Amino acid sequence: MQALREIYEVVSDTITINIPKTFPSKKVEVIVLPLAENRPTNREEFWKSLDEFRQELARSGRAFSDSAELIREERDR
Numbered sequence: 001m002q003a004l005r006e007i008y009e010v011v012s013d014t015i016t017i018n019i020p021k022t023f024p025s026k027k028v029e030v031i032v033l034p035l036a037e038n039r040p041t042n043r044e045e046f047w048k049s050l051d052e053f054r055q056e057l058a059r060s061g062r063a064f065s066d067s068a069e070l071i072r073e074e075r076d077r
Helices: 043-059 066-074
Strands: none
Touching: none
16 A cells, blocks of 8 residues: 655645645545644653543543453453
């Protein structure tokens, strides 16, 4: 699989993606994510940002399982 990753500065509501002529596929999936510019630089900041992210997920009202816990349960069977 060939992947194309580009980072763009968003200055309007439109982004143009130029696909190389040698790209092997005619059908692609495009996912737009905000670039995390303020990544934590130490352990304490990392865990604080992770807790904030978990709180955001909880506020969404959706249920998210702990996949690591599910893997442990499966492994221990």
